[in-house]
Amino acid sequence: MVAPIGALGSLGNLGSVNGINSIKPPTLGNDGPAGVGKAGGKDFGSLISDALNAVNSANQKADGLAQSAATGNAQDIAQYMIASTEASVTTELAVSVRNRAVEAFQEIMRMQV
Secondary structure: OOOOHHHHHHOHHHHHHHHHHHOOOOOEEOOEEOOOOOEOOEOHHHHHHHHHHHHHHHHHHHHHHHHHHHOOOOOOHHHHHHHHHHHHHHHHHHHHHHHHHHHHHHHHHHOOO
16 A cells, blocks of 8 residues: 555654655746746846856866966866866756757747748
């Protein structure tokens, strides 16, 4: 027999493992589910701009650490490796998101009206 979701708290500590009890459903307001259209009061353009700024700063940090490693001024080479990997991953993510957005746009343009 499967226990209802509300009964998880009565299973001892099992209900609180990994914060299961802290998960709350989205609240419904006048505009539909919370977070739809805006995230924390920001519009989509601002989120994209913030994400691209984060990619740029990660790349600048990696470039600065690469320059200090090349000149022999690096305090810790592991910091450079971490920053380099972070910059690589964020750039790959940005490119993937861009590619998916272009594919979605092209698919919309192929739709027949």
